Amino acid sequence: MVSRVIPVEPFDLIIFGGTGDLARRKILPALFRRFCDGQMEGGGRIIGAARTELDGDAYRQFVQEAIVEFVTDQRCEPAAIAKFLKTVSYVTLDARGDTGWNALAGMTDPSHVRAFYFSVGPSLFGDLAERLRDYGMGGGEARIVVEKPFGRDQQTAEELNATLARHFDESQIYRIDHYLGKETVQNLMAIRFGNMLFEPLWNSQYIDHIQFTVAETVGVAGREEYYDRAGAMRDMVQNHMMQLLCLIAMEPPAKFDPDAVRDEKLKVIRALDHVTPDDIVRGQYLDDGDRPGYLETVGDAKSNTESFVALKAHISNWRWAGTPFYLRTGKRLRARTSEIAVVFKDAPHSIFGAEAGRHRNILTIVLQPNEGIELGVTIKEPGPGGMRLVDVPLDMSFAEALGPDTQFAADAYERLIMDVIRGNQTLFMRGDEVEAAWAWTDPIIKEWLEGGATPLPYDSGSSGPTEALALMHRDGRRWREIRK
Ligand code: BG6
Numbered sequence: 334m335v336s337r338v339i340p341v342e343p344f345d346l347i348i349f350g351g352t353g354d355l356a357r358r359k360i361l362p363a364l365f366r367r368f369c370d371g372q373m374e375g376g377g378r379i380i381g382a383a384r385t386e387l388d389g390d391a392y393r394q395f396v397q398e399a400i401v402e403f404v405t406d407q408r409c410e411p412a413a414i415a416k417f418l419k420t421v422s423y424v425t426l427d428a429r430g431d432t433g434w435n436a437l438a439g440m441t442d443p444s445h446v447r448a449f450y451f452s453v454g455p456s457l458f459g460d461l462a463e464r465l466r467d468y469g470m471g472g473g474e475a476r477i478v479v480e481k482p483f484g485r486d487q488q489t490a491e492e493l494n495a496t497l498a499r500h501f502d503e504s505q506i507y508r509i510d511h512y513l514g515k516e517t518v519q520n521l522m523a524i525r526f527g528n529m530l531f532e533p534l535w536n537s538q539y540i541d542h543i544q545f546t547v548a549e550t551v552g553v554a555g556r557e558e559y560y561d562r563a564g565a566m567r568d569m570v571q572n573h574m575m576q577l578l579c580l581i582a583m584e585p586p587a588k589f590d591p592d593a594v595r596d597e598k599l600k601v602i603r604a605l606d607h608v609t610p611d612d613i614v615r616g617q618y619l620d621d622g623d624r625p626g627y628l629e630t631v632g633d634a635k636s637n638t639e640s641f642v643a644l645k646a647h648i649s650n651w652r653w654a655g656t657p658f659y660l661r662t663g664k665r666l667r668a669r670t671s672e673i674a675v676v677f678k679d680a681p682h683s684i685f686g687a688e689a690g691r692h693r694n695i696l697t698i699v700l701q702p703n704e705g706i707e708l709g710v711t712i713k714e715p716g717p718g719g720m721r722l723v724d725v726p727l728d729m730s731f732a733e734a735l736g737p738d739t740q741f742a743a744d745a746y747e748r749l750i751m752d753v754i755r756g757n758q759t760l761f762m763r764g765d766e767v768e769a770a771w772a773w774t775d776p777i778i779k780e781w782l783e784g785g786a787t788p789l790p791y792d793s794g795s796s797g798p799t800e801a802l803a804l805m806h807r808d809g810r811r812w813r814e815i816r817k
Contacts, residue, residue, distance in 0.1 A: 338370045338371050339372075340371060340372055340373065340375040341372055341373070341377070341446075341751055341755055342375050342446060342754070343377065343442070343444075343446070344375075344376075344377050344378070344445050344446040344447070344448060345377075345380060345442060345445050345446070345447045345448070346364070346378070346379050346380070346448045346450060346750070346754070347380045347437065347441065347447065347448070348360055348361075348379065348380070348381050348382060348450045349382050349383070349428065349451050349452060349453050349457075349461055350383060350450075350451070350452035350453040351381025351392070351423065352381065352383040352385050352387070352392075353453070355452045355480065356452050357395075357399040357403070358399070358403055359403075359511075359744070359746045360450060360452060360746060360750070361379075361400065361403075362400060362404045362744070362746075363744050363746035364377075364417075364750065365400050365404055365409075365413075365414070366744070366747055367747050367750070367751060368416075368417045368420070369413050369417075373420065376445075377420055377754075378420050378421075378422070378445075379396075379420055379421045379422070380421075380422050380423065380437070380440055380441070381395075381396070381421065381422070381423045381424075382423070382424050382433065383425070383426065384425065384426065384427055384428075386425050387423055387425065388423070389421075389422050389423050391423075392421065393418045393423075396417075396418060397414055397418060400414055400417070401414075424440060428453065428457045428460045428461050428464070429457070429460050434467075435468065437468070437470070438469060438470055441470060443470075443472075443473050445474070446474040447470060447473070447474060447475045447476070448475075448476045448477075448478060448507075448750075448753045448754060449461070449470070449476070449477045449478065450478040450750075451477060451479045451480065452480060455479075455483070455484070455489075455493055458479060458496060458497060459496040459497075459499075462496065462500040463499075463500055465477070466500045466501075471500060471501060471505075474756070475501075475505060476505050476507055476756070477501055477505060477507065478507045478509060478750075478753055479497070479506065479509065480509050481508075481509065482568075482572075483508055483572075483767050484771060485562070485567060486771055486778075487768055487771035487772050490767050490768050490771050491768055494767070503763065503764060504758070506761075507749075507752075507753050507758060507761045508762040508764070509749055509761065510572050510573060510576050510761075510762055511573075511745040511746065511749065512572070512573040512576050512745070513576055513745075513749070513760040513761070514744075514745025514746060514747075514748045514749040514752075514760060515700060515701070515745045516704065516748075517698065517699070517700045517701070517704040517705075518700060519760070520698070520704075521577070521580040521581060521698065522589070522594075524706065525580075525585070531696070532585070534677065536652045536653070536656075537652065537654055537655040537656040538678075539677055539678055540676065540677055540678065541656065541676045541677060541678045541679075541810070542656055542657045542659060542676050542810060543581060543582075543656065543657075543658050543659070543673065543674065543675050544659040544660075544673070544674045544676065544812060544813065545574055545577055545658070545660045545661070545673050546661050546662070546670065546671065546672055546673075546812070546813065546815060547569060547573065547574060547577075547661075547662040547671045547700075548661075548663060548666040548667065548668060548669065548670050548796075548815045549662075549663065549664050549665070549666060549669055550664075550665060550667075550668060550794075551664060551665070551669075552618065552624060552627070552630060552640070552664050553627065553631065553640060554624075554625075557630055557631045557632065560631070560638070560640075561631040561633065561638045562638075563638070564639045564642075565615075565639050565640055565642040565662055565664070566615075566639065566774060566777065566778060567774065567778075569642075570642060570660060570662060570774065571770050572762075573662075574660050574662060575602065575770045575773075576598075576762075577673060577700075578601065578646070578658060578660070579597075579598035579601045579602065581673060582648055582652070583597035583598050583600065584597050584652070585597075589759065590759065591758040591759040591761075595758075595759075595763045595766055599763070599765060599769055600650075601648060602769040602770055602773060603769055604648045604649050604650045604653075605646055605649075605773050606646065606647040606649055608644050608645065608646055609780070610780055610784050612644055612645040612646075612804070613642065613643070613644040613777065613781065614641075614642070614643045614789065614797070614798055614801040614804055615639035615641065615642050615786075615788040615789065616640065616663060616788050616789045616790065616791045616798040616800075617636075617639060617788040617789070617790055617791070618640050618641070618663070618664060618790075618792070618793050619790050619791065619792055619793060621665075621792070621793035621794060624665075624793065627665075637782070637787055637788065638788070639788040640664040640665065640788070641662070641663030641666070641797045641798065641801070642660075642661065642662060642663070643659070643660065643661035643801035644659070644660050644777075644804075645658070645659050645804060645808075646659075646660060659804070659805060659810075659812070661797065661801060661812065663791075663797050665794065666794070666795065666796060667795060667815045668816060668817040669701070669702060670699070670701065670816060671700040671701045672697055672698060672699045672700060672813070673697070673698045674695055674697045674813050675695065675696040675697075675698075676693060676695050676810075677693055677694040677696070679691060679692075679693060680692075685720050685722060688721075689721065690722060692722050693709070693711075694708065694709055694710060694711070695708075695709040695813075696708050696709075697709070697813070704730075705729050706729055707726045707727065707728045707729070708727040709724045709725070709726055709727075710725060710726075711723070711724050712724075712725055749761075796812070796814075796815050
């Protein structure tokens, strides 16, 4: 597959928090890859901005090291790095004071798209937005990019939205949920709305339930402080899993256009029922001999924060009434895998009799690591001796079908940053969407805190607490295995 890369228009990308971890691990490597693919040929400039006193050369050295460490494919050639570094500069800047702002204004070109990436804590969002306005950088094609966590509840999200709205229009604000930049996540829309095959069956009449699994093998070491204040519900469910749920459950938008898509997602969030504690299992991982457990890692033997959550949700609308959505995510699980399994109902009547067993079609969409879709189809077991049925997969690995080196393997940040430059907000969360997601999450968290229940322990390397299995068993269903 030959990829078609269309260079974007000239831009200045300013990274506030330019010496931080996200810049090093994600933003700079993503920009370098886009540069190597020719997408910055129209003229792209990158300006790192942070409090640290550095000169341009020292920052370029930092960028070079980030690329060498985090771009591990063959594209990391010294000549390409040297060329890329010519686009990079740096300004020492104080988000809360006046240092550096005039210099920054002088370094950017008002005739370019100017994208300001707030790769800093939310407490600085207001200061940055205000100064960008004050120093005359908020107009023209100015855009701001903000990272999660976007608030820690509805109130803080509303406050953040109000703060940003004082200085920027919603059409200029790009709230990142990096799951939306994953190629296969976007594929959910292509699969649903680009094929005639699935959509007529995509409702509670034909679908028994849908299960979402985002399993990780990593623990929380290195992010203890953030994570222990967040937990799996805030860290993964309120944003990433909510986005997956929306894309699976939403009505077809009339157009593939930012507001048409986001309007439909918002309707899904608003139609979600409250989830009671009976339909939720929370867990905390134990040590595995080599690595400490959750409580030791966060250094608080009484922490009530969950590193695992499984829940059953319902969407109260015509399409989905009666079809449960099971969501689970956790750290230190058996394998790193993210998948969505759409489990269809049994055929209404089995002409083959009870001995043929129970068979169901399952459409599995694998988001990572081996992106692809698999459709389980029931056929006759080959050979003589009667009519026995067996389920076989109609299996499509995207890498096999499209070639392993397609853009499809690109990091989510590559696509999202280029979308910011292109001015396409489709894959970014709108303010009302984030608030609605918190409005659903908040009472769930409040209820479990009031109930006083503590998370259940689970073994590192397992599939989570056994109670999570029971959550489905009691409904006569079961989770798909977390496959290594
Ligand atoms: C982040 C969460 O947003 O997503 C992390 O804060 C999590 O806790 C990560 O590990 C998962 O992202 P991915 O792309 O590795 O599935």
